[in-house]
Amino acid sequence: MKVLFLSDTHLCHISWYGWDSRARMEKLVCDLRKEYEREPYDAILMLGDYSLDYWEVGPLYGSYSNGGVSNTAAFIEDYVSQFPCPTYLIPxxxxxxxxxxxEKITGAKRSFAVNVGDCVFVMLDNFGENLNAPVHNHGTYSFSDTDFIFRTIEQNPGKKVFLCAHHFALEHERDEFKRLVRETDAIVAMFAGHTHKSDIICAGDEYGGKLLCRTGNYSYSSMPNPADSMWGWRELVAVGDELTTAYVVPESTVDFGAGKVTVPFHRQDAAELA
Incomplete structure (x- = not known):
């Protein structure tokens, strides 16, 4: 089994590193198709921020909240439709x-579960409060739905469980979520985007030392040196009982501000999960 996690693609009005959004999305499609030809994968799990549809920065604000233009819908119709395997999106x-x-835009609910082989991916909506608020903002964190996680685990006995969200605010999460992650052996790891980083962090003793694997970006890096977390995706590979993850960076020719440079294909931020 091989699954890709992708987040923070941000189809919008902004150009990054010498690429406008449309050209960047076309490159994403090309990169994913090349990866599939090189080594097929079973699913793409997308963990949010496909747009700036809701955005607190004026004077433009969100393309949807201020102008009725859904770049999320455009991203799905124009680009996700070209991905080479089943793709699942959370906001x-x-x-x-x-x-x-x-649901009209994506055909799915804001939270759900995906089964791939003997793994189940709990796709959480952690920005589900104050939806479509009248005031432009960057979203309200709504905490992880422990009831939904527990039900999903009960419905999938014996499966390895991965918790997926746009973001896990680990320090601020409810105690019941921390306890569930810590005490449930079936929960292997967490995956999230939002930070525009590709790192892996230990969630600490409150979470039983389990790992949070971040999914980087395909828009702009939050690292001081953007090349340290460049455009890419995180993979999860299961071979027998072995589970490994790594962040995959396809080759890109970009301009960080001092002329064009080529970032070569490579893997980084890898770990064994089982």
Missing amino acids: GNHEQYTHEDW
């Missing part, structure tokens, strides 16, 4: 659509 903090509008 980020810039997709503050109502439950009804989100």
Whole structure:
């Protein structure tokens, strides 16, 4: 089994590193198809921020909240439709659509579970408060739904469980979530985007020392040196009982501000999960 996690693609009005959004999304499609030809994968799990549809920065603000233009819908129709395998999307903090509008755009609920082989991925909506708020904002963190996680685990006995969200605010999460992660052996790890980093962190004793694996970006890096967390995706590979993850960076020719440079294909921020 091989699954890719991808987040923070941000189809919008902003150009990054010498690429406008449309050209960047075309490159993403090309990179994913090349990866599939090189080594097929079973699913793509997208963990939010496909747009700046809801955005607190003026004078433009969100393309949808201030102008009725859904770049999330455009991203799905124009680019996700070209991905080479089943793709599942949850919202980020810039997709503050109502439950009804989100389902119209994506064909799915704001939270759900995905089964791939003997693994189940709990796709959480952690920005589900104050949806479609009248005031421009960056979203309201709504905490992880422990009831939904528990039900999903009960419905999938014997499966390895991975918790996925746009963001896990580990220090601020409820005690019941920390306890569930810490005491549930079936929960292997957490995956999230939002930070535009590709790092792996230990969630600490409150979470039983389990890992949070971040999914980088395909827009802009939050690192002082952007090349340290460049465009890419995180993979999860299962071979027998062995589970490994790494951040995959396809080759890109970009301009960080001092002329064009080529970032070569490579893997980074890898770990064994089992």
